[in-house]
Amino acid sequence: MVESKKKKSAVNVEPVEQKGEEDEDMYQALARSSQTGVYIAQDGKFRFVNPYMLNYSGYSKDEWIGRNVMDFLVPEDREKTRENAVAMLKGLRTTPYEYRFVTESGKRRLILESVISVRYHGKRAVLGNTMDITEETEAKAKLAEAEQLYRSFTTNTQTGVFVARKGKVKFANPHLLAYTQCETMDDILDVDLLDFVYPEDREATAENARRMLRGERSYPYEYRMVTKDGKIRWILESVAPIDYQGESAVLGSSIDITELVEMKEHLVEAQALESSLLAAIPHAVIGLENRRIIFANDSVKSVFGWEPQELIGRRTRVLYKNAEDYEAIADYFYPVLEQRKMCSGEFACVKKDGTEIECMINTARVGDVLKDRRIVVIYEDITERKRSERALRESEERYAALVEQAMDGIIIVQDNIYVFANKAMVGISGYETGELLGMAFEDIFVPEERDGVREYFQKSLKRKQGGNSFEGRLLCKGGAVKDVEVSFGSITIEGRRAEMGYIDDITFRKKAQDEIRQTVERLKKRLEETVNALASITEKRDPYTAGHQHRVAELTGAIAEELGLSEDQVEGAVVAATLHDIGKIYEPSEILSKPDLLTDIEFLMMKVHPEIGYDVLKNIDFPWPVALIVRQHHERMDGSGYPDGLKGDEILVEARILAVADVVEAMASHRPYRSALGVEEALKEITENRGREYDRDVVNACVRLFRKRGFAFSAGSEEDLAQKKKKAR
Secondary structure, eight states: OOOOSSOOOSSBOSSSSOOOHHHHHHHHHHHHHOSSEEEEEETTEEEEEOHHHHHHHOOOHHHHTTSBTTTTBOHHHHHHHHHHHHHHHTTSOOSOEEEEEEOTTSOEEEEEEEEEEEEETTEEEEEEEEEEOHHHHHHHHHHHHHHHHHHHHHHHOSSEEEEEETTEEEEEOHHHHHHHTOOSGGGTTTOBGGGGBOGGGHHHHHHHHHHHHTTSOOSOEEEEEEOTTSOEEEEEEEEEEEEETTEEEEEEEEEEOHHHHHHHHHHHHHHHHOGGGGGGOSSEEEEEETTEEEEEOTTHHHHHSOOHHHHTTOBGGGGSSSHHHHHHHHHHHHHHHHHOSEEEEEEEEEOTTSOEEEEEEEEEESSSSOOTTOEEEEEEEOHHHHHHHHHHHTSOHHHHHHHTTOOSEEEEEETTEEEEEOHHHHHHHOOOHHHHTTSBGGGGBOGGGHHHHHHHHHHHHTSTTOOOOEEEEEEOTTSOEEEEEEEEEEEEETTEEEEEEEEEEOHHHHHHHHHHHHHHHHHHHHHHHHHHHHHHHHHHHOGGGTTHHHHHHHHHHHHHHHTTOOHHHHHHHHHHHHTTTGGGGGSOHHHHTOSSOOOHHHHHHHTTHHHHHHHHHTTSOOSSOHHHHHHHTTOOTTSOOSSSOOOGGGSOHHHHHHHHHHHHHHHHSOBTTBOOOOHHHHHHHHHHTBTTTBOHHHHHHHHHHHHTSOOOOSSOOHHHHHHHHHHHO
């Protein structure tokens, strides 16, 4: 390169002291066009700055040149910046350092800088390279805050949240891990979502998800999930397309509705015994035959404004806006119900006064096949819910992907004051958003619970991850009181901690649970009274063995519990034991009360009482196999019993228990043809025939009850009981 003595380079970073004019022009052009700040300082003062530095500082070139390099820095950053620059010039530091710069307008900017030692006009100088990273740093801080808010939401929400890409799980929140029985995130990452779906539901679930992602379906879909431990759970799910880590993905929101599904099944079973239970359902329930209404529950009044009796005999045309909708709904439901038991969809309906509403319509055919278009239809008024969903979709963009799918009220409390409330919370409390903001958290609860709510909230502030959920009573604006479940998780807003809360209105759930419990208790009482009435028939025919059936039932229940049978099986076994000798009502009274041993013919006559008992009970719609248990209670494990000569597992376990209890009670009690043999003799009998005539496990359980558990019949001997009845008369 040719040397020139006419002019020195403005920016010389090479070890030579002179450059040609072309090199000088090139360096200056590079410095001026650089997208980063470039400056040269000598003796601690600026000698050259490029346009980039003029732009972010607001100072003119004249205001820079000759000024001390530290004049523009925030005072408290100057010493540290000087140390970093010296360390970099000495080669002790290789990474750029940051400092805060005060612009001409007084604003502070965050600058990233590196320096090297150069020659400038023949003297040693410092070449600095700077970059304004203010916006980038602020964006990172806001992004971190948003990510923290998102993670807090997904961690503490009462719904399961997942992100999937190409069908594989990439993220799952703790609630989803909990109800899939996965212990850690590693157990679910990259697992195919359909692997958790019950095999028979996979095709429908995949199609429903695809339709929702295409915008062809707007309401959640249900499917059965198989958990890691093999249990089947019912899931309500919705999905939406999102971008995740720069690629297209699916955001899913789901809740475990197993308890709700089981509750619905119990309602269907109870309806066969007590039709008035329908009054507990808050939705309109209508029975149809050929599209004519043959039944309507009380809730049609609240949903449609019609009295139930006003609808009987009418066609469902009165529930829809026009004839076109009426026919469209038929075209939608009936073809599906030809193939499936149930079908559902959202449709526009109309109330008696002409008000238009939106309904979730669930239909089910009556019977195994669709005949005469006999169906049951449930109309759920979802007008407010749909309105809330539309309002949520119009809310702030950063919450849209999750909050619009939320089924709970969502609040944010900071310094014990509401700073955010979603539409669902407005619907639950009756307060408008503007009324809630600024209120103290506990002020919307009933007065007598406010101290406890305040104490809970203060405790949650001391936990890094928030507190556990609690139940309370919400005092709505109009004075109504609602039962709610509240849970909190901590978040950060503008650098300060806040609590995000989830409010679930459980008023109906608690009311429905209470009503169902009362109905079930009432039905159980009726069943118990019926069973006792049937049992008393046998006692009146056979006064010498009065109380036998009840004592056998007592021992049967104890053995069943000792064996670990389910509560339902125990109850069924006790009912069967209470009625096991009902077939004796057809036996001659002289045989029943005969004081001597029976002849062969008389014994043969007595052996038919299990079959007679079966015939008496088989047409009664018990929820247990009572008639079969009664028929089999004289069967024996080796096939020597009667009436069918069944063996081993061919005999119901309840019947095997009843067989042992019957023998033990009979031998332990007095009979007209002999005195009581006693419990020990009875235990000896079943022990000697254990595994041959009597089930081994049942015998062992019976012996444990008497010898280790201290079991004793609560009633006295049959003779004592008969004397008590005689005195009572």
